[in-house]
Amino acid sequence: MNPDRALRRSRLKLLALITVFALPMLAAWVMVTWRVGIPEQRTAHGELSPEVPLLAEWPLNELPLSLQTNDWILAFDCGTECDAQADQWWRLHRALGREADRISRLRIGGQATEPLPGETLAQWAEVPEWRSPGKLWVLDPQGMAAVSYTEGVDAADVLDDVQQLLDMNPQPPGSVDAEVAKR
Incomplete structure (x- = not known):
């Protein structure tokens, strides 16, 4: 196999691996920044009370x-x-x-x-x-x-x-x- 072709193939594999890990982070950033795809429903009906002691x-x-x-x-x-x-x-x-x-x-x-x-x-x-x-x-x-x-x-x-x-x-x-x- 041609060494130049093997190097290109290795770089493509590395780029694909980086993309697999970076894409979810990019999607999460887009969701948080533009509030896209975040559920608006409320699960708890009460309120947090940090001022209440043990x-x-x-x-x-x-x-x-x-x-x-x-x-x-x-x-x-x-x-x-x-x-x-x-x-x-x-x-x-x-x-x-x-x-x-x-x-x-x-x-x-x-x-x-x-x-x-x-x-x-x-x-x-x-x-x-x-x-x-x-x-x-x-x-x-x-x-x-x-x-x-x-x-x-x-x-x-x-x-x-x-x-x-x-x-x-x-x-x-x-x-x-x-x-x-x-x-």
């Missing part, structure tokens, strides 16, 4: 021991219709089906003496500035607020977000529930 730092009278697990937590601040809110979030909890055991509920405030099944009661020791009556927070297993919702949010939207969070964050392999699910 659950362990919340000014509650006492943090119940039942919440110091590796569960996700639905924490809601009872506003005006506390019993109706508690019932709504209890129904949402049940709607999760087999994933319901990965969620705990924390009701803060209100006049309830008996919690609903799967619910923990707490009271504010002092009112933090980031608090707002009727607010709902979804807390991750480390106690960080993943998403928050204002009063009057549709429970179906919260259910959609919680299911997505649980799907994206599967049970750790060593957990008891993960072992039962394998059988």
Whole structure:
């Protein structure tokens, strides 16, 4: 084979290889710069709340021991219709089906003496500035607020977000529930 032809062939292969790796980067740059091909749909219905501290730092009278697990937590601040809110979030909890055991509920405030099944009661020791009556927070297993919702949010939207969070964050392999699910 002619050495000049072999050199040209090697250069073409190198150019093709560079093109294969550079073309996706060029396409991504075009998509970001001119907003072409980027979906406009919204997947989360809640809001991010970076100002909310970890659950362990919340000014509650006492943090119940039942919440110091590796569960996700639905924490809601009872506003005006506390019993109706508690019932709504209890129904949402049940709607999760087999994933319901990965969620705990924390009701803060209100006049309830008996919690609903799967619910923990707490009271504010002092009112933090980031608090707002009727607010709902979804807390991750480390106690960080993943998403928050204002009063009057549709429970179906919260259910959609919680299911997505649980799907994206599967049970750790060593957990008891993960072992039962394998059988």
